[in-house]
Amino acid sequence: MQIPILKKKLNAIVGFHNLPNQVHRKSVKKGFQFAIMIVGESGLGKSTLINTLFNAPIAPTRDNVTMNRGNTAGDQDAASKTVDIQSFTSDIEENGVRLKLTVIDTPGFGDFINNADAHKPILKSIEERYEHYLDQESRVNRKNMEDNRVHACIYFIAPTGHSLRQLDVQFMKELGHKVNLIPVIAKSDLMTESEVAAFKERILDDIRANNINIYTPEVHENDDPETVQEIKEIIARIPFAIVGSTQTFENPPGSGTHVRGRRYPWGIIEVDNESHCDFVTLRHMLIRTHMEELKEHTNELLYESHRAVKLGERGIDMSSAMNPQKFEEEKRAHEMKMNKMEAEMKAVFQQKVSEKEKKLKQSEEELYARHREMKAQLEQQRLDLEERKRRLLAGGAAPPRTGSSTPKPKGLFNK
Numbered sequence: 001m002q003i004p005i006l007k008k009k010l011n012a013i014v015g016f017h018n019l020p021n022q023v024h025r026k027s028v029k030k031g032f033q034f035a036i037m038i039v040g041e042s043g044l045g046k047s048t049l050i051n052t053l054f055n056a057p058i059a060p061t062r063d064n065v066t067m068n069r070g071n072t073a074g075d076q077d078a079a080s081k082t083v084d085i086q087s088f089t090s091d092i093e094e095n096g097v098r099l100k101l102t103v104i105d106t107p108g109f110g111d112f113i114n115n116a117d118a119h120k121p122i123l124k125s126i127e128e129r130y131e132h133y134l135d136q137e138s139r140v141n142r143k144n145m146e147d148n149r150v151h152a153c154i155y156f157i158a159p160t161g162h163s164l165r166q167l168d169v170q171f172m173k174e175l176g177h178k179v180n181l182i183p184v185i186a187k188s189d190l191m192t193e194s195e196v197a198a199f200k201e202r203i204l205d206d207i208r209a210n211n212i213n214i215y216t217p218e219v220h221e222n223d224d225p226e227t228v229q230e231i232k233e234i235i236a237r238i239p240f241a242i243v244g245s246t247q248t249f250e251n252p253p254g255s256g257t258h259v260r261g262r263r264y265p266w267g268i269i270e271v272d273n274e275s276h277c278d279f280v281t282l283r284h285m286l287i288r289t290h291m292e293e294l295k296e297h298t299n300e301l302l303y304e305s306h307r308a309v310k311l312g313e314r315g316i317d318m319s320s321a322m323n324p325q326k327f328e329e330e331k332r333a334h335e336m337k338m339n340k341m342e343a344e345m346k347a348v349f350q351q352k353v354s355e356k357e358k359k360l361k362q363s364e365e366e367l368y369a370r371h372r373e374m375k376a377q378l379e380q381q382r383l384d385l386e387e388r389k390r391r392l393l394a395g396g397a398a399p400p401r402t403g404s405s406t407p408k409p410k411g412l413f414n415k
C-alpha cells in the first residue's frame with residue numbers, strides 16, 4: 001500500500017536547503033576516483049589522448065618513452081603474444097578538488113597476426129576488478145572501499161575510412177555490456193572533414209547492425225532545456241573524431257595566442273577547437289558533465305548485473321532478495337510445493353496401510369478357517385472314540401479305527 005505524501009509549506013527557513021553544500025564539502029574532502037581504460041592498436045595515440053585530456057603527462061607516449069610505467073598488473077616482455085594490462089594512478093587537483101585518476105592501458109591489443117582472442121585479457125581484467133569490488137562489499141568492515149572498477153573504456157578505431165574491422169566488432173560486441181564503451185576515431189586529422197563524416201556513418205551502421213552496446217548519455221525527465229541540448233550535441237558527435245597533442249603553437253603566428261594542436265604545412269589543427277575535431281566534446285562529457293553518470297552507470301547497471309550473476313552462482317538469488325513481492329511469491333510457491341509433497345506422501349502412506357490391513361484380514365480369515373476345520377476334525381475323532389468306548393462297554397466288538405477316514409488335523413500344530 002502506498003502511503004500518501006503530503007506537501008507542506010514551511011513558515012520559516014530551517015536550514016536543510018544547505019544539504020547540497022554539506023554533500024559538496026564532504027565530497028571535496030573525500031576526493032574523487034575515476035578509472036579510464038584505453039584500448040586500440042599500438043600507435044593510435046592512446047597515451048597522447050590521456051595526456052591531452054588531463055593536460056598533464058599522465059601516460060607515457062611514444063614521443064616520451066623515458067617515463068616510468070607503474071603499478072603494473074600482469075607485466076609481460078615485448079615478445080609476449082598476449083595483451084598486457086598496465087595501470088597508472090595519478091592524484092590530480094583542480095581548484096581544491098582532488099581526483100585520483102587511474103589509466104588502464106592495454107598494450108599489445110590488435111598487434112598480433114591472430115587477434116581472435118585479443119579482447120579476452122581485457123574482459124578478464126574488467127571482471128577481476130568487479131570481483132575485487134564484490135569481495136570488498138562482502139567484508140565485515142566495508143570502510144575505505146577502493147573502487148578500481150573501469151568507469152569508461154575509450155576504444156580507438158583506426159582512421160581507415162572504410163568501416164569497422166572484425167577486430168573492432170568483436171571487441172565492442174564482447175565488451176559493450178561490461179563497460180561504458182566510448183568509441184573514438186583516432187588521429188582524425190589524417191582524414192578530411194567529409195571523409196570523417198562518411199566514416200562516422202559507416203561506423204554507426206556497423207554498431208547498429210552488430211547490436212553493439214555503446215555508452216550514450218541519457219536525457220532525464222527533469223533536465224533543463226540547456227542540458228537536453230548539450231546531451232543532444234554530444235550524441236550527435238558519437239563516435240568522437242579526435243586529435244591529440246600536448247604541443248602548443250602560436251596561432252596565428254605573431255598573435256601571442258597559443259593553442260594545442262598539430263602543425264601541417266597548410267596550417268594548424270587545433271585540439272581544443274570544436275570545428276576542427278570532437279576532442280572538446282569528448283573531454284566535456286568525460287570530465288565536466290558525465291563523469292559521475294559514468295560511475296553511476298558502472299555501479300548501478302554494469303557492476304550490478306555482474307554481481308547478480310556471481311551471487312546467483314554462489315546460490316543467492318539477488319532478484320528476490322531485493323524484491324519483497326518476488327520473495328513473497330517464491331515463498332508461497334515453495335509452501336504450495338511442500339503441501340503437495342506432504343499430501344502425496346500421506347496418500348502413499350494411506351495406500352500402504354490399507355494394503356497391509358487387507359493382507360492381515362485375509363490371513364486372519366485363513367487362520368479362522370483352518371481353526372474351524374481342525375475343530376471339526378477333532379470333534380469327529382472325539383465322536384469316533386466315544387462310539388468305540390460305548391461299544392466296548394456294551395461287550396461288542398469295537399468297530400475298526402476310523403484313523404484312515406479321519407485324517408490328523410493339519411495346519412496350526414502340524415509342522
Ligand code: GTP
Nearest residue numbers: 042043044045046047048061062063187242243244
Ligand atoms: P602505444 O603506447 O605504443 O600503444 O601507442 P599509443 O597508442 O599510446 O600512441 P601514442 O600516444 O604514444 O602516440 C603514437 C604517435 O602518434 C606519437 O608520435 C604521437 O605524437 C602521434 N599521435 C598521437 N595522437 C595523434 C593524433 O591525433 N594525430 C596524429 N597525426 N598523430 C598523433
